[in-house]
Amino acid sequence: QVQLVESGGGLVQAGGSLRLSCAASGRSFSSYDMGWFRQAPGKEREFLGVIEWSGGRTYYADSVKGRFTISRDNAKNTVYLQMNSLKVEDTAVYYCAGTAEVLTLAPLTPLDFSSWGQGTQVTVSS
Numbered sequence: 001q002v003q004l005v006e007s008g009g010g011l012v013q014a015g016g017s018l019r020l021s022c023a024a025s026g027r028s029f030s031s032y033d034m035g036w037f038r039q040a041p042g043k044e045r046e047f048l049g050v051i052e053w054s055g056g057r058t059y060y061a062d063s064v065k066g067r068f069t070i071s072r073d074n075a076k077n078t079v080y081l082q083m084n085s086l087k088v089e090d091t092a093v094y095y096c097a098g099t100a101e102v103l104t105l106a107p108l109t110p111l112d113f114s115s116w117g118q119g120t121q122v123t124v125s126s
Contacts, residue, residue, distance in 0.1 A: 034096060093122075
């Protein structure tokens with residue numbers, strides 16, 4: 001398995017942008033499908049999107065489609081989450097996750113992923 005570490009969270013005003021990074025250790029990262037989730041207090045962990053191992057295909061949840069973009073740089077063992085037009089309701093802890101399994105690019109659950117980062121807090125103020 002790969003080890004994952006998120007960074008880039010912080011406080012941003014509504015309408016602003018933020019880019020999260022997820023750095024992976026391990027030589028198998030380039031074969032992993034990678035996802036992003038978030039969890040707000042008192043709520044379940046929410047799937048945001050996924051990018052396949054090559055970076056050629058992505059899939060997004062309706063709640064973030066058109067505002068969030070996932071990309072990856074396999075040479076740097078890093079996956080990114082670019083978040084634009086942020087809303088107060090985007091406030092949550094954001095997690096990256098990975099799996100060596102081949103995923104169907106569709107709505108996914110935490111059970112579809114085997115490796116997780118520790119999370120990074122994103123707070124959007126009004």
